[in-house]
Amino acid sequence: MKLLLINPNISDSVSALIGAEARRTAAPDTEIDVMTAPFGVAYIETRFEALIGAYAAAQLAAEHHARFDAVIVAAFGDPGLPGLREALPCPVTGLSEAAMASACLLGQRFSIVAISQRIRAWYRETVEHAGLLGRLASIRGLDEPLADIGHVQGDQGERLVALAERCVADDGADVIILAGAPLAGLARSLRGRLPVPVVDGVSSAVRHAESLVALQPGKATQGSFAPPPSKPHQGLPDSLARLLTQR
Amino acid sequence: MKLLLINPNISDSVSALIGAEARRTAAPDTEIDVMTAPFGVAYIETRFEALIGAYAAAQLAAEHHARFDAVIVAAFGDPGLPGLREALPCPVTGLSEAAMASACLLGQRFSIVAISQRIRAWYRETVEHAGLLGRLASIRGLDEPLADIGHVQGDQGERLVALAERCVADDGADVIILAGAPLAGLARSLRGRLPVPVVDGVSSAVRHAESLVALQPGKATQGSFAPPPSKPHQGLPDSLARLLTQR
Amino acid sequence: MKLLLINPNISDSVSALIGAEARRTAAPDTEIDVMTAPFGVAYIETRFEALIGAYAAAQLAAEHHARFDAVIVAAFGDPGLPGLREALPCPVTGLSEAAMASACLLGQRFSIVAISQRIRAWYRETVEHAGLLGRLASIRGLDEPLADIGHVQGDQGERLVALAERCVADDGADVIILAGAPLAGLARSLRGRLPVPVVDGVSSAVRHAESLVALQPGKATQGSFAPPPSKPHQGLPDSLARLLTQR
Amino acid sequence: MKLLLINPNISDSVSALIGAEARRTAAPDTEIDVMTAPFGVAYIETRFEALIGAYAAAQLAAEHHARFDAVIVAAFGDPGLPGLREALPCPVTGLSEAAMASACLLGQRFSIVAISQRIRAWYRETVEHAGLLGRLASIRGLDEPLADIGHVQGDQGERLVALAERCVADDGADVIILAGAPLAGLARSLRGRLPVPVVDGVSSAVRHAESLVALQPGKATQGSFAPPPSKPHQGLPDSLARLLTQR
Amino acid sequence: MKLLLINPNISDSVSALIGAEARRTAAPDTEIDVMTAPFGVAYIETRFEALIGAYAAAQLAAEHHARFDAVIVAAFGDPGLPGLREALPCPVTGLSEAAMASACLLGQRFSIVAISQRIRAWYRETVEHAGLLGRLASIRGLDEPLADIGHVQGDQGERLVALAERCVADDGADVIILAGAPLAGLARSLRGRLPVPVVDGVSSAVRHAESLVALQPGKATQGSFAPPPSKPHQGLPDSLARLLTQR
Amino acid sequence: MKLLLINPNISDSVSALIGAEARRTAAPDTEIDVMTAPFGVAYIETRFEALIGAYAAAQLAAEHHARFDAVIVAAFGDPGLPGLREALPCPVTGLSEAAMASACLLGQRFSIVAISQRIRAWYRETVEHAGLLGRLASIRGLDEPLADIGHVQGDQGERLVALAERCVADDGADVIILAGAPLAGLARSLRGRLPVPVVDGVSSAVRHAESLVALQPGKATQGSFAPPPSKPHQGLPDSLARLLTQR
Known part of the structure; x- marks a missing residue:
């Protein structure tokens, strides 16, 4: 294939x-x-x-x-x-749709953790167009400019984990989607770090x-x-x- | 201006x-x-x-x-x-958004009359993305191939009127949107022909x-x-x- | 006319x-x-x-x-x-419906800034009856008794601006509606003061x-x-x- | 009391x-x-x-x-x-709200049978304002002028039964609401005539x-x-x- | 009976x-x-x-x-x-459905006060399955382990009152549902303590x-x-x- | 595995x-x-x-x-x-959730074809609990008693195809889900018979x-x-x- x-x-x-x-x-x-x-x-x-x-x-x-x-x-x-x-x-x-399909097989409500504040509106519309707003717990994003889009995982890894933890504790997320191609693979390297299943878009x-x-x-x-x-x-x-x- | x-x-x-x-x-x-x-x-x-x-x-x-x-x-x-x-x-x-804004000022629920069957799914998503599905009564479309997109008003005018009448009688439409640029001006020429307000996108x-x-x-x-x-x-x-x- | x-x-x-x-x-x-x-x-x-x-x-x-x-x-x-x-x-x-029609032509989600806390429930129902809850970011209101309904713009202008800024920064508003006839004209006098388009109901x-x-x-x-x-x-x-x- | x-x-x-x-x-x-x-x-x-x-x-x-x-x-x-x-x-x-409260205790989706076609839009908005559109199967109404509002039960009883039966068979109703004060008491006199629970507003x-x-x-x-x-x-x-x- | x-x-x-x-x-x-x-x-x-x-x-x-x-x-x-x-x-x-039916007869939006954090997701789905999310203001729950399920009213009464007050002041609740059989009768003993109507499931x-x-x-x-x-x-x-x- | x-x-x-x-x-x-x-x-x-x-x-x-x-x-x-x-x-x-996940990856709106009329209400609630009513085009079911649940595919195959075709032509389905374990494998044997993608729950x-x-x-x-x-x-x-x- x-x-x-x-x-x-x-x-x-x-x-x-x-x-x-x-x-x-x-x-x-x-x-x-x-x-x-x-x-x-x-x-x-x-x-x-x-x-x-x-x-x-x-x-x-x-x-x-x-x-x-x-x-x-x-x-x-x-x-x-x-x-x-x-x-x-x-x-x-x-x-997006692949990550949401995975998330919907792992829990009832998911949160999206993203690389910027600005991107949240566009992601929210993506979820809405998929008819899945009813399963969205929250979208949280980094609030700093990105030095290098290819290294955001390394530069911001701990901040992304902290955002995900707030999604679970405060927003009721059953699943976390680490969103955006620049985060490809981060779910894999964070395995065991988060208290709920974590979904990666690429995989x-x-x-x-x-x-x-x-x-x-x-x-x-x-x-x-x-x-x-x-x-x-x-x-x-x-x-x-x-x-x-x-x- | x-x-x-x-x-x-x-x-x-x-x-x-x-x-x-x-x-x-x-x-x-x-x-x-x-x-x-x-x-x-x-x-x-x-x-x-x-x-x-x-x-x-x-x-x-x-x-x-x-x-x-x-x-x-x-x-x-x-x-x-x-x-x-x-x-x-x-x-x-x-x-679209201009026609829907007009329609929302004229009644509670509107129908869209369109130039083809196929176009209905895309129009429905347009209404959905505008958050207005709750005000959509129906979408009806012509079901014949269009001989000439520039003359659809003349060729299909009576069929379009008939579709609009069904939207009012069967679907509960308070307002009709004649949708698509090829129908620009048709609302004006149909004035008085339909039992509810008619909206045109261009105007x-x-x-x-x-x-x-x-x-x-x-x-x-x-x-x-x-x-x-x-x-x-x-x-x-x-x-x-x-x-x-x-x- | x-x-x-x-x-x-x-x-x-x-x-x-x-x-x-x-x-x-x-x-x-x-x-x-x-x-x-x-x-x-x-x-x-x-x-x-x-x-x-x-x-x-x-x-x-x-x-x-x-x-x-x-x-x-x-x-x-x-x-x-x-x-x-x-x-x-x-x-x-x-x-209301005129302000919401304008707001929907200027952005995806709007917030309403209002003159009291109590009024928010009634405004929320107004938005809901219009089928527009999906486009509502938030409703925020002043939380003090109004000394004189005819002078609320002058008395509370800065507080209203602060509420609007929170709607943008915290609630995701793309557009602000300054709601209520007592605020008629305030959008005009605030021109340039707010980081998103501002809508007035009367105009x-x-x-x-x-x-x-x-x-x-x-x-x-x-x-x-x-x-x-x-x-x-x-x-x-x-x-x-x-x-x-x-x- | x-x-x-x-x-x-x-x-x-x-x-x-x-x-x-x-x-x-x-x-x-x-x-x-x-x-x-x-x-x-x-x-x-x-x-x-x-x-x-x-x-x-x-x-x-x-x-x-x-x-x-x-x-x-x-x-x-x-x-x-x-x-x-x-x-x-x-x-x-x-x-309305009392009838809907009863209906919601008797099944998942209810239909409303009403005394005229025109009244349906207003009833639909009543259901919508109650936040219950998700439980509404349909609204059907008589389509003839009413000779005497005080005798509509006697004049139109069989037609109302027929409408209710269509709500069950075609629209998926679990419960029928016979709507409008002019139908007060009809549910009682129809007991046993309909295949689903019937609700009356007054009682x-x-x-x-x-x-x-x-x-x-x-x-x-x-x-x-x-x-x-x-x-x-x-x-x-x-x-x-x-x-x-x-x- | x-x-x-x-x-x-x-x-x-x-x-x-x-x-x-x-x-x-x-x-x-x-x-x-x-x-x-x-x-x-x-x-x-x-x-x-x-x-x-x-x-x-x-x-x-x-x-x-x-x-x-x-x-x-x-x-x-x-x-x-x-x-x-x-x-x-x-x-x-x-x-649940009985409490929600009562609540819907007393106000437009209700909050649920519950005995634990964990229970909130299940209650939310209960409201959703009833088609009543549009009338839910919030769900708040105690955040401590329960010493004895039969004495939670006595042990946690004041904390439950405080949660209810936040539902009214912060979440826009018109009615409070004290949820769960272990709270049976609490609404009765709190009569007059809360600023909005209080609903009990058993009664x-x-x-x-x-x-x-x-x-x-x-x-x-x-x-x-x-x-x-x-x-x-x-x-x-x-x-x-x-x-x-x-x- | x-x-x-x-x-x-x-x-x-x-x-x-x-x-x-x-x-x-x-x-x-x-x-x-x-x-x-x-x-x-x-x-x-x-x-x-x-x-x-x-x-x-x-x-x-x-x-x-x-x-x-x-x-x-x-x-x-x-x-x-x-x-x-x-x-x-x-x-x-x-x-159900697996079939719906597949369907959501193949089109925007899906229909469910089922083995009985009665089953439709339960399936509709299944879709609703998944938060996917917005993507459901319709549910259609056979309307005859089933002679043998293990042979429904053979006994009713053509009727099921006809139902699916109506879902596409009349209800706007982009995808068909053949629902229920008794239909396991039917999508495979119908390959090429239907005008839209067909989804099977088991696979x-x-x-x-x-x-x-x-x-x-x-x-x-x-x-x-x-x-x-x-x-x-x-x-x-x-x-x-x-x-x-x-x-």
């Missing part, structure tokens, strides 16, 4: 974290390929940055999906995921993508995730254009 | 409809400028097409907003609107944009609609890059 | 604030008339006071609406608004009433906002009786 | 139905007094009529409550109830009012149902004025 | 509290019988303990219900109630059970609370088996 | 279906053990039957879990799952259980899924008693 993980941001250091955690998680016969967006920002905290990341992810997915069994949008917030689920013939998932996405491939549920030919109906288009990169016309 | 209406699709015929209705609605001293996306599809029915339209709208807005007092994303579903509201210094609105957006400019509520410098925090970026068109760096 | 603003309370000083802000906002050719309830209380904080205000507003509206293009219930909580929307042939709006209601008149969406003849069905009545003031019988 | 049932409408024939069912239900030592609104309409179907009925109910309650242990607003929709609960020193309930309200008196839960002196804070008022009937000033 | 109260836990001291409060509340001609679970735990704080209590309650109810007019599951959280409502021919209620359940018997709403023969359809079974205690086969 | 699947019903034929589908799905090194409840009913359609099944599942789990890496409650509705998640040291999941549960074991998220020691606090108990089977005392 071959999985394509798309980092919709430009940070090669984060792509390296993503790839490392994906490979630690994947089945022995699963190949992992991580691609980094050729344009965009270092990491997504806002709706505007997500809009850019969605388009970058769509271009990479359109160009490369044919060689893979499944595609993972490897940023929390899952920019571009709903559209790609319509357009691609293979299963697609993202860090959840890899496992769930493998499951979707294995379960072979089929691709929609009707309903709202069937490929978009054929209609005139213009000016698009070839790869996107092909997705709109091949059925 | 100068308003920029961005058609995030490639249909010049729809842009003409948008412009005509906008000019019929606007105050005498309001200038209307309509721009058509240089790339994309003829009209948006799906999440994937919306992803493309959002990026096209963002590029046009980034390039041209400085000459305008407000920007309108002139497609139902408002592709790109939340991100642009963060990034642009001026008010931004879209056909609502023009009026509300004028109001937002007049009310001068201020631009967010904190909170989730402040401009995105500064961070590394690369590979973006100059106009988008400028939005990410100028504060 | 002629707009009737009905203060459902007995405070002439508040009516003066309402009228001043309405005239500052209205289009040059819009005439503003403010009427004060002949019976009731100084300002509404409770459901019981709102019940009285609703009846007072209904009597004034029934008596005078024929000379106006639209009617505004000029108290937060909009006492009597849903009933008047059924009964009157012209558009009707109120400070919003005037702009939106003008828009509803201009858009001519039509009056319901079916559905739940059609005039009440004819049936026996007795003992009502002539003006209310006329509203129940003329179709 | 003495209970005051206030018919907020002018129909003496409906007051007679209310009184008869109340007396059939009440404990032997409970005295029942029914008062009919001196002004208003024959029966409430709309928000506007409810506004009038609320004020009429408030006047009767203010004038007479002191002689009673509890007050019942004897119309579905409970016009004026929330305000009266603040202002009166004794327990207050209404047909529920009498039982629950007796319970509230017996349980002596206490009157709020803080929170949103404490009496309204003292403030200037004018022009009110003496009885209403007294409620606003006596503490 | 004869009421069976089932304590789904093994605590005879709590059964004594339940019986005492039930007898203080019941009508003179109502006989009260309290039965204690022969197996289980001292009191229920968790979903796992509730699972056990539900089965114990079902066995007692199946064995003894025929001699009673109604059955009350006398633990907060109502373990087994929904199933027993299907299976038993008589009315069944529980402390509410007794009153409401009496009402359900008196109102004779009928037993479901269709819908989701009809007795379970007949099907093969094995290995069950005779009493449970009889409930599954007798119609 | 060793997985224990507990059929909380007495049907060996259904256990055989469960085991067959589980083994077809499991990884090569995963051992599957299926146990059938020693007491209970043939299949669960109601809350009362679920109460019994929960207790049977708890006994089997308590007795045997120590030899397994994860436990699966192998009935739709997941009787006993929340309690077992607290009490067992290993991951636990169930057919989903096996995959997700394997993922939970692999991800090693940790067991809660705090929060609402920590083991129940220690307290007096009596009369329980040894296995259940051990779960309550060993920490």
